Amino acid sequence: MKRSRTISLLTAVAVTGLLTVAAGAIAKNGGDNGGERYRAALSAVPHDPAADGGSNASGRAKLTLQGSSLDVMLKGSGLSPNLPHAMHIHGKNHPEIATCPGADRRAGGVSDSLIETADGLADYGPVRVSFTTSGDTSQTSGLALERMPVAKDNGKLTYRRTIGVPAEIAQHLGEKHIVIHGHDIDGDGGYDPDPITALGAPLEAELPVACGEIRPQR
């Protein structure tokens, strides 16, 4: 009798502990304003360092989703300074899951040492949302460099905007990822007009430099 009371007390303590943990998780994921929180850690796209000058771009994104409204806070570093950087949510339609490309995607396109956007599309999936600073944020604005955030002298950029996203993105945000593009490979201060890649864009302007998968914040 005494023993079973001890067990039930332990069980009660264990259940209470689990409930506390669960409540904590809900509060954290729910956010202050009721949105769902997501994060992405972006790391350098694995180009051949001999071909891209050893880019080491990276980034961090915090995303808060409320309905179809997505608040984006993205910090990038190691980016070509004073140049615009196209940034997107890429992905496929659920249940297909897209990923950041590996070094095996270097072949093809204008360089077999670089993972051009078209080389990686089978992994990335297409552009779904464009992180422009004003106006349209659809895939149509994917290469609207005049509205993309510009990196500072030190190669860092901060992007903050609340945008509307399509239902498929909102419903399956945790299956998508973020890509930052643009690398002044020869360091001449601008994106060279040539060569032009399969996207019909200058290689330096469209080259993916950092990629990170979007995952729910835990």
Ligand SMILES: [Cu+2]
């Ligand atoms: Cu992109």
